[in-house]
Every structure is written in C-alpha cells, then in structure tokens.
Amino acid sequence: MKKVVHIGYPKNFSTSLQRNFFSLHPDVFHLGIGLEDNLGYFDDVVDTIFELYLKTSKNFLFEREFPRLKVHIEKLIQKAENSSKKVLSVSSEHLSFSFTFDSIDFNEKLKRLKALFGEDLGFIMIIRNQFEVFKSLYRESVRVGYIGSFAEYIYSVYKYQDRSYYFDFSYDLVFKAIEKEFGKDSCSVFLFEDYRNEKSKSMIMSESKVKLINDLCDSIGVEYLEVDFEHYNEALTDNEIRMKSQLNKNARHDLGEQLYGAAEKHRLKKYLIIDLKLVEAESILYEDVIKKRSLIAEAKSAMSNSEKVKLDYYCSPEISEKMKIYFEAANHNFQELSGIQLPSSYFNLNF
Template sequence: MNYIHIGYPKNLSTTLQNDFFSKHSELSHLGLGNNGQSMNYLNRDIAIYFESLLRARDIEFKDIHNDFLDSIKSNFKKKYGISHENLSFHFSNDEVDITQKINRLYDLFGKETRIIVIIRNQFDLIKSLYKESLKAGLGIDFHDYVNALYKSRIHSYLQEIKFDRVIELYQNKFGLENILIIPIENFRINGHLKEIDGKNILLTVICNFLEIKYENITLTHNNPSLSDKEAFQLLALNNQYKYNLGKGNYALIDTHKYRDIFEFIEFNETDIYHDVKIKRILLEYAEKLAKNDSRKINYYADTTIVEKLKKMFIESNEKLSKNYGIDLPDNYFKMEF
C-alpha cells in the first residue's frame, strides 16, 4: 500500500512533510521534506520526475517518464509515498492541469494507494494564499487579487478549491475507500492541534488510515504565515523590488526549486538563489517595519464577486458533506473575508 498526501496548501503541509512523513519508521518517503528540508526529495532522479510531473507537457513528460521510471521504482520500499500540496491545486501558471497530475500519479503508484487530503474554509485559504503570493513577489492588493482570480476562474485555482470536484477526480482513479478527507478546523483548538491521552489526534487518524503504528513525533511550526501587519509592509516593498511573481507572466516562481531540472536540461543559471535571497531580505525587513507600524493589509473585495464566491463554495461544500459524509464546521457555510 502506497500513499499520496496532496495538500491543500497552508494546512500543515510543510510540517507533515518535514516532521511526520520523512521521519516515521514505517514509511519510505520520496519527498518533499526529506532530511527535514522542505524542498528536498529523496534523491535527484525523484526530484526531476516529480517536478516534471507537475509541470511538463505530455510530449516532454513521456520522455522523462521513460528515462527515469526504473530509477524511481528502485526506491519503492515498505510503504512509499509522496507529499506535495501542488497535487491538489496549482499555485503558478507553469503547472499542468489537475487531471494530468492525477493520471500520472495513478500510472506510477497504482490503484491501491491511499490519498490524504486536508482541507480548510475556502475564504481563509484564499487569504492565506494571497499572503503566500506576497512572499513570492506579488505586488497587487487583495481587492485586485480576488478580482483577478474570479475573472480568470476558468483556469485559476478557484476551480481546484471546490473540494468536491478535486476529490471526485481522485475517487474516480483510486476509489473512495482509499481517500481520507480531513477538515483541519476539526483538529484544532485555540490555534493548537488537539490531543487525547497525549496523542496528536490528527496524526492518530493518519496513522490508522495508513495502517501504521502511532509514533510520538513532535510537529514543529514550519512556513508560518505573514501577520497582517507584515503583509501590509511586504506589499509596499514588492512594488519597489521585483522578484518572482513581480517579474511578469513568464517568470519562474522560486527558481531554486528547478535546480535539478536545470541540471538535467543542461541550463546554467548563474545564481539560482537570486530571487529567494531578495525574498528573505524583504521578509526580514517587512517584519522589522511591522513592529513599529500598526497598519494592516486590507481584505476588502468587490461585494458582487464575494457573493458569487460564497455561492460557489457553499454549493461545493454541501456536495462534499452530502456525498462523502464529512462533518464540516459552520464556517464552510458562513464565509467572510
């Protein structure tokens, strides 16, 4: 039995990768999170394969699949699997459609694979993804961000946070019995993960689903979100210094993630960490500025668009609850930015 953790983003993905999947003694984790590093796969071949799985068009991926398949399968030991939040949605326009990702995963892992999906109230998720986009160089305010998402809804990630639709696509390939759906709000209280008798309830549920023993693994706080005050400062800084998303449609996001692919295609990037260096400097500066400035990011969005989004997500959540018997918290049906 294999496993695939598909996210969603801003739902403990990095923490689970670094602290759980890569450290549990009964799992053979292919990535991400190997050696406690959020960008790490088990080895270079796996990195090239899975980053290509997310991004390469079929004509290119076919060659990569043929070249690397034997090497990838040589790492299939014990209960092996992958964790990547971009297997549930796309953060940037350089990725392929979700159906292509699922088909490629199915061809590699097979039907007897357990799928773990952790969801979150869509409005909260959009706010978190906006702040994550600021960390990637975005230079527009929240109003324009939501407006752009909705105007481009036929190809933006809005379609992929209609959870019932994405889960249906995975169900069609892997079967409903192999899917675990976790609303993260049911496992948190006052910002902390719930415990019973000293055991983390979330990890207990995942271990039971994967049929592995519970191990007393400490979860650390990885990739924390910006505060609203830090987000305000970073937005202003992003309009002065251009990196990643700020460079335009054809710019790669987080170029350092492509290091193994660049080597594979024999492309010499003189400073692959250039943008991430700028990002880290600006994040530190935004944090410093926020300590002495009370201004916060404004989450105002066009009321007409907000109402349309509410209708779209509430309908999706009602189907999710009905079709999969999921007990969703009230904030999945009463949404506000």
C-alpha cells in the first residue's frame, strides 16, 4: 500500500483537498485532517500526533510517548492494508511550516514521521510564489489575533528567521531534506499557479476535470474523483482585515497573547483530555475561538457599508530586497534540484 503525506503548503488549496479529496476518495484510507470537519482526524490519538507530537512537542516528551504512538500507527497501517483501499494518506500544512515560533524544526518533523510511519513515505508538496503566500499568511495571522501592520509582520518574519517560517519557504531546502530522509523521487511537487485562474479565482479545468485533482490522482495511483472544490475558509475583505487588526489590539487572543500563551489552543483539546487528563471548561478551551469569531463579526459589521480600500502591503524596502534576493536564489536552486521549471513570477518577487 502506498503511504502519502500531503504537507501543504498553507493557503494552497489545503483545506479543500483535505475535505473534498483525501477524506472522500473511495480508494484512500485517510487519517486526517479533514474528516467530517476542518480539524477532524481518524481518532483521538492521530489527533494528538499531528496537533502536538509532530508540531510543538519537546523531544523528551515525544520519546517518552513514542512506543504507544508507534503501536497505534502500526495498527492503523495494518487496518488500511486489510481494507480495499489503495493509499494511506495524512495531510497537514503545519508539517511544512512553523505558523508560530514554538513549532519544532522541519527536519525534526521528518525524523518523527519516519519513526512513526516508516521510511516508505511519499510526499505531496504544493508550492506558490513565496511573496504571495506571505501576504496570505499575514491576512490569516490577523484573523488569528495578530495586531501589527504588514510591514511589522514581514519585519518580524525576517528578524526572527531563526525561529519563524522563513526557511520553511526555501523550497530547495525542504525538497532536499525530504529526499535526504526518504530517498530520491519521494516528493511530488505541484505548482499553485498551474491550477488556479488568477483572473476568475476559479480552478483550472482540463477535459471537464479539475486539473489539480486529476494530476494528484495520477500521482498517487487512484481513479479520478469528481469533486465540488468548495472553499471552506471564507476570506475576509481588505477592509475587514484592517478593522480586525485594530480590534485585536483591544481584545487579544491567539497570536496576540503573551509569550507563554498558545495560538489556536483549542486544537490541543484531545491531548489535554487524553494524555494529560486535564479537562477544561469549554468556555476556557474555546475562549480564543469565541473571541475571534466575535471580533470577525464586529469587523464585518463595521465595514459592511464602507468604501472598499485595498490593504496596504508596504514593508521596509531594505527587508523586502533582502528577502527577494534570498528567495529568488532559493527558487533557482529548487529548479536545479527538482528539474521543475518555475514560472517567471518566482524570479520577480514583489509585495
């Protein structure tokens, strides 16, 4: 049985693929994420593996819990092999990058994946012009509590590159790390720009099929699946993002918390209950979610009748130029390593 890990990247169709492809394909035994809801996993143990042990857990804790986690995964692999399915899949964009500063290193994630699932893993990586992803991640960060401007956000990503997601978007390093750990041809790469029409914002079709789904099916060896490629995370407008960033300053949550807080802590629910035997009231566990939704509703209401103004993506020209030089060089390296020709936009990066 083929074992496949879809690592994203973020803002590159991930939720739609999790909900509409991996979790629905009759030939795919999917462990999550995306089963029944955006955060749904096959079971609670798989939930804790991807929301903690492959995301933020210190090595001491991972090594202590590893034996039971390994046994659990082996049982699931056996269950998948005994089924009529052809592919075992897992999917999490948090495997590809560090959304918060407390995430473990990418290379450590690979080592843990190998220890848990074996060395015969295949990877699916969907990449995109880095500067476009950074703009999308700023919008997502504001949605999840970030209080600063885009300029402050990019400055922070660059300044704290030792712990931010900066190097996670050096596709050459990521591709090389995967092939070093799992062997040549273990990583299939797809380009975001090949699959979405930027003018209409719709999925590109080929012979009445969604091109991305058709190419993914060919890659993992399953029949094409007719999908309704629905978008599950409603994007906030530029006006709403601007208003939400202002509201975040007075009602801090998630990314706006102090250093010893945690963003999206509701995602640790299964770990707290099952592993730590720590049961918190729903009002505490989902405090940030409730606050976030309330602020989004307030931002939408405040901006409902406002004139549309484009979000300002200005940032320090010095920082922007440094990042441009670095990532364009990384993209050249990626082309040489992978043999994949990148669009010209990857060598003309601008915010």
